[in-house]
Amino acid sequence: MNTPPTTLADWLAHCERLHPKNIDMGLDRVREVARRLELRFDCPVITVAGTNGKGSTCAMLEAVALQAGYRPGVYTSPHLVHFEERCRIHGEIVAAGDLVPHFEAVEAARTGGGEAVSLTYFEFTTLAILRLMSQARLDVAILEVGLGGRLDATNVVDADCAVITSIDIDHIEFLGPDRESIGREKAGIMRAGRPVVVSDPMAPDSVIRHAQEIGADLWRFGEDFNFSGDKQQWSWAGRGRRYAGVAYPALRGANQLMNASGALAALEALRGRLPITAQSVRTGLAMVELPGRFQIVPGQPTLVLDVAHNPHSVAALTANLDAMGFFPTTHAVFGAMADKDLAPMLAKVGPLIDRWYFTDLPTPRAETAVALQQKWNALQIVAGGRRQVATSVHANPVQALQAAVDAAEPTDRIVVFGSFYTVGGVLHDGTPRLQAKHLGA
Template identity: 85%
Template sequence: MQTASFETLSDWLRHCEQLHPKNIDMGLARVAEVARRLELAFDCPVITVAGTNGKGSTCAMLDAICREAGWRTGVYSSPHLVHFEERCRIQGEMVAAGDLVEHFEAVEQARTQGGEAVSLTYFEFTTLAILRLMSRARLDVAILEVGLGGRLDATNVIDADCAVITSVDVDHVEFLGPDRESIGREKAGIMRAGRPVVVSDPMPPASVIEHAQAIGADLWRFGQDFNFSGDKQQWAWAGRGRRYAGLAYPALRGANQLINASGALAALEALRQRLPVTAQAVRLGLAHVELPGRFQIVPGQPALVLDVAHNPHSVAALAANLDAMGYFPATHAVFGAMADKDLAPMLAKVAPIIDRWYFTDLDTPRALTAQQLQQKWHALQMAAGARREVPVSTHAGPLQALAAAMKAADPADRIVVFGSFYTVGGVLQQGVPRLQAKHLGA
């Protein structure tokens, strides 16, 4: 069979989009077979992070602390906001597009090796290519963010030396199941017998704990094996045999980030024999960690908040964080979302603090149109018997929606952009410095 060959990453990504009829095809057999042909393996500790929300923040904190400790790090995360290359960071830097090409070629050769080609989805193909790059990057630690679920996710072809499970909530029900117990069971699939698993969800589904016990994993449970405390000025963490006191709050904003930081510190404590980090590395890592789109506040007038919250749990956290910001005369919301999202609880949680909506189309067939969002919003308002009249408009894209919000907003107001990675990514395509310049009237 003839093997495809392309010179640019863009060409390879277009090729990947055409290989499989589905965006998501749950199952590890095909990915595992190609990984076997690639002889894919890591000679450093691997930390795999699953969960409904908080995965990206936890990975970013692990990465920042390990780099401050002098370790060479590699992070795989998805989806990206603007550039595909964001999905792979080596030593905190996004990989170059050209550096990925040879690994896409290797996956294609392995996929088509022998007789009938192995069919891979876009996510599976690209994940294997990035994992191959990371496996050859002379890393001291590899940090892998699960894409969907865990048990059948492409990242699970690699055995985790430490698994981390962040929050478990209802999302992607068509693939993972209708409730927290079934979803937790899928996420628990990244655990390995005899190896540590950190569960940072304060109230995890029983299925997560039961699976850890059933396979004999070394369970680190929030509230039992590690915990945090704090006041308005500082916080402290305590785990098995180690404490950190007088910590500054993480650079990532939001009350939920202390839970993510606690899980990251527990994972590093569980791997201390192989990956020791100093208290100073912890302090500096948490102080310097960066991750766009996680309650990211762009200074200026009006204030601009970017958040990839895209399910009821994360939108509830966003609403709490917005409420904690203090008083603003009006809050304008730029919102776009996927068609499979449970919109009613998402909108209900944040609606009381939104004074004007700007619904937007998104650049993916998986998204609801702005008109559909507007119709659903009005239906929910009528069903709830809402008494407050809230202006609504529709827009062709996130940038157009943001421009309309900035035009309508007073300098003392704030604008929040949320609902999807595509919504925030569509705004970030313009770049934060230019957004700041617009806000400051430059």
């Protein structure tokens, strides 16, 4: 007889064994277990979907809510290092032990009350975190969609306000081959008569059309809200409200103004239930933190960490790197999933990279370091080999980072990107080694 799970690690291992698929699109199974759990929220719920910018938008919503004196809860995925990072209550990551009773409750609901329900790892863990949040006396719940929207496990909760960030091609095997198909899936988090904020300035027609068809209260970038700015500060204007002279968000990158604009529109749409002051907006955006989103680690050489893992986010990363100014040499630690559109990612950032350190990742979905190196070499052949770039392969992100550190001069730049596994691997063990070099150890 198997020993029942008692720790969070035990429960996560149990979840991994329950279902034959990592992803099994559909809400019927999740909805049934949520019904058995009597899952409900007594506070406003903001659900955030999109290809890129979801995590940043959630972090900004949380930061402003905290500064306004509210008690927010956030569910986000995936995590960088520890599973507990997926849930924050009142700005603090939940303790592993606090999650265990909710895993137990999901298991009891899953196996009791009739026929046992099979749940994927993501579905089971999402229900456990949602149950914890529902009982945490929150003022606002902020939920990041994992994949798509319409059939994502988070969609068992009716959003009081939906936010749809930038939409691009990703996960085509589940969401469809083009932006219209993908937009249709993201639009599934909308609810009739309730606000939906679309912060993508060129949103697919399918998103706008669905909002109109179901009678959602559509807040559209460029029409219902907008931003303007100069090098010192920026301003936001929405329906009947304006924030002027706001400092730039603490999260770096030009794309963050788009995310901030969507977050402010969502808060404005919920003003009747969640009033926010101008000062809480200014302070919250100035203090927001989110590891791995164009995160610059202080010291020499400069270290940039970014979870950019599709062509759209790599294009934003490239623009942000280009805006940093001159560095004699840029070293890139890169590991990515095999199902990503890797060629345009490599081609886009390639002109800025002087030395590649390709890395294996600890998941079967990952492309091997050798295959990444081969894809890069093939691109160079197509380009005529006009520029010689050194490459190497490594067993894991820590070893790749260490090789980059050993080769880099103090005035150089190292960028680590391509996957949550890549950045997470460095944050887990590699950053202290780099910091030791920074300190001259």
